Amino acid sequence: MGRHDDETETSYITVPSFFKCPISLDVMTSPVSLCTGVTYDRASIQRWLDGGNNTCPATMQLLKTQDxxxxxxxxxxIKLWSDSSGPGSSPILNPPSGTKVPTKEEVNESLNRLMTTLSRDDDVRIEILTRIVRFLKDSDTNREFLKKKKTEFITLLVGIIRMKTTTKKKMELVLMATKILDTIKPDRETLSNLMLNDDGGDCLTAMLLAIRRGDQDSKIEAVRVLDWISYDARSKLLVAEHDGVLTETIKLINVTDSDPSLIEASLSFLITISKSKRVGSKLIAAKVISKIKDILMTTEMTSVSVTEKSLKLLETLSSKREGRAEMCGEDNGRCVEGVVNKLLKVSTAATEHAVTILWCLCYVFREGTAAVERSNGVTKLLVVIQSNCSVMVRQMAKDLIKVLKINSSALSAYETKTTHIMPF
Structure with a gap:
């Protein structure tokens, strides 16, 4: 049946399976047979043979001759069938590459081929994964269809990622498999166990290569997959402690060079793994606070989400002694000034994160007060008390003002009969 017939006169018709090339899955234009009796489109089988293969792709039999x-x-x-459509209809048998969205039946057929010996050839694998990516991009229904596939499909994708990525084609396969996993987001625990089996060395190395060598979208997808598989204490440590993962991710948080979507994905991942105390210390040692300071102090437009996530990560790191030392000591406390500058300027969530950071620094540990006073923090905190922030945040703002030695009479207008709830 035609696809989107109500929107266009062009139609794509159902093709008899034996008219399709077993390699390309397109209607054959020049069908040729091997000595095994299997027929292929000439261009597809010639590519296979030119690649140094001496087997029949469908049966994997050795070829006595390559004639x-x-x-x-x-x-x-094929010609009779094509002509039988009639003069009023102009079906496209082989739409241009990248335009035809496969049907569910064709995707199932592609998945079956991917799991057979035919898929040993990288070109065939790339072709199949390209079709699957096109299918996924088409609709939410298609994404749900693949998400419900059995674990064998996810295992196969992880197997592709686990390959030694020594060639350009294998790297392309890794990036495509990563894109599919990021799109369908399979069961988190299942994917984590598959990728981190035996400490996940090969899979994590492949993700690291995707971050280093991939384009912007590939970097985002790789970081999001790392975030997705970091679902418990063990997985967070395995991912974070793999050589190079933290340093390469922190490099992506570059407010002058990186795309906001990439910065946001990187921050989300770092927030996820920072909940481990050991990882938090590693992030501080890797100078992530300096990167966050640059985001907070930039005069350029920064997205609300990036600012919120920056403050949320900083809130976690401020509970550590070395994190507070970095925030208050480096560059004369400019990071603390950056936090004060975001009060009431971004969103309610950003303000609440900022107040919590300042409360931890100044009220709990009596650090960073000079930077807060220097950046007119007292006035902003007085406004916070009058804002629609939560009761807990307003109380923290009052605590801060008292620490900053403001006359208690200035607080009389804001006193409330509330119970102070500790945020930690």
């Missing part, structure tokens, strides 16, 4: 015999009978049948 290609034209299948004239099948060619005539």
């Amino acid at each position: 290609l015999v034209p299948n004239l009978t099948l060619q005539r049948l």
Whole structure:
């Protein structure tokens, strides 16, 4: 049946399976047979043979000869079938690459081929994964369809990622498999166990290569997959302690060079793994606070989400002694000034994160007060008390003002009969 017939006169019709090349899955234009009796489109089988293969792709039998015999009978049948559509209809048998969205039946057929010996060839794998990516991009229904696939499909994708990525084609396969996993987001625990089996060395190395060598979208997808598989204490440590993962991710938080979507994905991942105390210390040692300071102090437009996530990560790191030392000591407390500058300027969530950071620094540990006073923090905190922030945040703002030695009479207008709830 035609696809989107109500929107266009062009239609894509159902193709008899034996008219399709077993390699490309497109209607054959020049069908030729191998000595095994299996017929392929000439261009596809020639590519296979030119790649140094001496087997029949469908059966994996060794070829006694590589002669290609034209299948004239099948060619005539294809022509008759094509002409039978009638003069008023112009079906497209082989739409241009990248335009035809596969049907669910074709995707199932592609998945079956991917799990057979035919998929040992990188070109075939790339072709199949390209079709699957096109299918996923088309609709939420398609994404749900693949998400419900059995674990074998996810295992196969993880197997592709686990390959030694020594060639350009293998790297392309890794990036495509990563894109599919990021799109369908399979069961988190299942994917984590598959990728981190035996400490996940090969998979994490592949993700690291994707971050280093991939384009912007590939970097985002790789970071999001790392975030997705970091679901418990063990997985967070395995991912964070893999050599290079933290340093490469922190490099992506570059407010002048990186895309906001990439910065946001990187911050989300770092927030996820920072909940481990050991990882938090590693992040501080890797100078992530300096990167956050640059985001907070930038005069350029920064997205609300990036600012919120920056403050949320800083809130976690402020509970550590070395984190507070970095925030208050480096560059004369500019990071603390950056936090004060975001009070009431971004969103309610950003303000609440900022107040919590300042409360931890100044009220709990009596650090960073000079930077807060220097950046007119007292006045802003007085306004926070009058804002629609939560009761807990307003109380923290009052605590801060008292620490900053403001006359208690200035607080009389804001006194409330509330119970102070500790945020930690």
